[in-house]
Amino acid sequence: MVAVTVYLAAIAIGLTVAFFKFIYRRRRPNEPEIVPGNLLWGNGAEFAEHAVNFLHRCQKKFGDIFTIRLLNQYITLVLDPHSYENLAREKVFDFDPIQRQVNHNVFNFELIDARKMLSEAGKKVNGRFLTTGMRNFADNLKNAFAKVSTVDENGNIYQTIGDNWGQDGLRDLTSKTLFSALFYTIFGQGDAIETFEPQTFYKNFDSFHKYFNYLWLGLPVKLFPKATAALNVLSQQPTSDEMLKRPGVSDYIKFSTEFMKANNQSEQDIVGHNLVFLHVNYNTFRLAFWVLYHILDDRATFMALHKEVQDLVERKTETATENGPLGISIEEFDKLPILDSIIRETLRVTSGVFMVRYITQDVEFEMDNGDKALMREGDRVAMYPPAIHKDPEIFEDPEIFKHDRFVDAKFYKNGKELKNPLVAFGSLCPGKKYSLLQTKWFLVNLMNSFDVRLVEGQKTECDVNYYGHEILPPTNDVQVQYRLKEKFQELDFLARRQC
Numbered sequence: 001m002v003a004v005t006v007y008l009a010a011i012a013i014g015l016t017v018a019f020f021k022f023i024y025r026r027r028r029p030n031e032p033e034i035v036p037g038n039l040l041w042g043n044g045a046e047f048a049e050h051a052v053n054f055l056h057r058c059q060k061k062f063g064d065i066f067t068i069r070l071l072n073q074y075i076t077l078v079l080d081p082h083s084y085e086n087l088a089r090e091k092v093f094d095f096d097p098i099q100r101q102v103n104h105n106v107f108n109f110e111l112i113d114a115r116k117m118l119s120e121a122g123k124k125v126n127g128r129f130l131t132t133g134m135r136n137f138a139d140n141l142k143n144a145f146a147k148v149s150t151v152d153e154n155g156n157i158y159q160t161i162g163d164n165w166g167q168d169g170l171r172d173l174t175s176k177t178l179f180s181a182l183f184y185t186i187f188g189q190g191d192a193i194e195t196f197e198p199q200t201f202y203k204n205f206d207s208f209h210k211y212f213n214y215l216w217l218g219l220p221v222k223l224f225p226k227a228t229a230a231l232n233v234l235s236q237q238p239t240s241d242e243m244l245k246r247p248g249v250s251d252y253i254k255f256s257t258e259f260m261k262a263n264n265q266s267e268q269d270i271v272g273h274n275l276v277f278l279h280v281n282y283n284t285f286r287l288a289f290w291v292l293y294h295i296l297d298d299r300a301t302f303m304a305l306h307k308e309v310q311d312l313v314e315r316k317t318e319t320a321t322e323n324g325p326l327g328i329s330i331e332e333f334d335k336l337p338i339l340d341s342i343i344r345e346t347l348r349v350t351s352g353v354f355m356v357r358y359i360t361q362d363v364e365f366e367m368d369n370g371d372k373a374l375m376r377e378g379d380r381v382a383m384y385p386p387a388i389h390k391d392p393e394i395f396e397d398p399e400i401f402k403h404d405r406f407v408d409a410k411f412y413k414n415g416k417e418l419k420n421p422l423v424a425f426g427s428l429c430p431g432k433k434y435s436l437l438q439t440k441w442f443l444v445n446l447m448n449s450f451d452v453r454l455v456e457g458q459k460t461e462c463d464v465n466y467y468g469h470e471i472l473p474p475t476n477d478v479q480v481q482y483r484l485k486e487k488f489q490e491l492d493f494l495a496r497r498q499c
């Protein structure tokens with residue numbers, strides 16, 4: 001169904017622009033080679049089918065740098081991981097038009113003075129705000145855990161403890177715990193609008209995200225009735241004045257709302273921006289799902305992490321001076337080597353992101369090995385982290401999940417050590433630290449207070465149709481059983497380092 005609409009739309013768009021302008025494109029001297037493709041959609045079909053395999057094929061044939069076309073956009077791909085720093089540093093490679101493209105095409109709004117707003121807003125999820133944000137997140141997570149461990153079945157309310165296992169989809173469970181905590185940490189609490197709550201947003205984001213790549217490329221949302229319907233639900237939000245008054249609303253949303261109001265942006269613009277922010281945070285939810293899946297799917301991974309968390313809790317219990325929840329500081333749960341490695345390994349295998357920049361003027365780009373290539377104003381340049389993450393020369397057996405792969409490890413390509421072997425956050429993501437800490441806190445607490453197991457035979461994998469999303473979603477959910485442990489020591493997020 002989708003495919004037909006998409007091809008029709010591709011043809012319409014393709015005919016108007018591609019035909020006149022782009023088929024006459026000739027490669028100039030010293031420009032990268034152009035990968036041959038379909039007259040209308042360029043390399044779009046092969047890219048959509050399996051981006052990593054397609055790019056690896058091109059790399060074999062054309063080397064570490066070449067140009068592809070997706071509909072009407074030429075994109076030069078730099079597949080050499082050593083050139084990542086050069087690309088990230090290059091001044092004429094601009095992220096702004098890319099972010100504008102997402103805002104405009106997908107979420108239907110413009111952000112005035114975007115650069116200032118994003119750099120200021122980025123500060124609201126880092127530094128001292130990181131600790132306040134984490135404090136709120138930890139509280140919201142505690143509430144969410146309490147809710148899922150009390151099940152109401154046919155009017156019988158029971159605790160998921162002892163023989164009373166709870167059962168749910170792992171994605172559903174992660175949405176009711178982690179995503180719920182994220183939602184309330186961002187937007188605070190309040191009940192003015194019934195649909196403005198985590199489960200409604202989780203479900204509607206799910207339908208909406210299916211169309212993300214098509215919308216991003218410029219196909220109108222009206223072509224996809226399901227996306228339009230979801231977007232309508234997601235747009236039912238408190239007014240900006242109501243939002244500012246919600247108890248617990250994040251410093252980020254306070255700042256962005258006031259900033260946009262000061263620029264006289266419309267309520268609809270503010271709504272669109274709130275959605276983008278929730279959308280980037282949704283990556284944390286996808287990441288946490290995958291980490292949990294790998295922990296539950298592989299006994300060795302589970303045992304290694306379980307021991308690490310238990311050791312931490314025991315160590316803290318021995319030195320605790322009073323009863324009550326054990327305070328754990330950021331330094332303590334951020335530096336657990338196994339947990340850290342599991343998360344990195346999960347990012348490696350599930351990251352689907354496209355790191356794209358707009359080229360603002362003709363430039364001679366120098367690769368790490370000294371090779372130079374001319375790049376054209378108006379084109380895009382990109383790195384494709386998943387192609388690096390699945391390179392067998394860098395990561396032995398790239399298809400296999402190894403929980404300790406990143407423990408004290410170095411990675412090499414062409415005999416030279418990589419400065420950044422994992423580029424799942426690109427070079428610009430301001431939420432990296434926050435997101436990783438939230439994921440870690442979630443996992444440490446879950447492992448500490450719950451027994452969780454996959455229902456026999458449940459399997460899933462990354463849905464490669466979503467390449468281009470920061471973290472790929474699974475092809476299907478898996479059923480899990482969970483219950484509270486009979487005995488555990490409650491943990492508390494410690495905002496300050498203990499002396």
Ligand code: HEM
Nearest residue numbers: 125280281283284287353355425426427428429431435470
């Ligand atoms: C697992 C979680 C996440 C992943 C994998 C991820 C990944 C990314 C990537 C790949 C980019 C593009 C960067 C580039 O091209 O150099 C990006 C941008 C961005 N991310 Fe994240 N992100 C995550 C979580 C978050 C969170 C939690 C926030 C907010 C608190 C956030 C806020 C942003 C913003 C605002 C941008 C745009 C930056 C700009 O325009 O300068 N991200 N993210």
Ligand SMILES: *[C@@H]1O[C@H](CO)[C@@H](O)[C@H](O)[C@H]1NC(C)=O
Nearest residue numbers: 112259260261262263264265
């Ligand atoms: C916003 O509108 C107010 C009232 O119309 C005006 O005084 C102010 O200059 C406007 N601000 C901006 C940034 O356009």
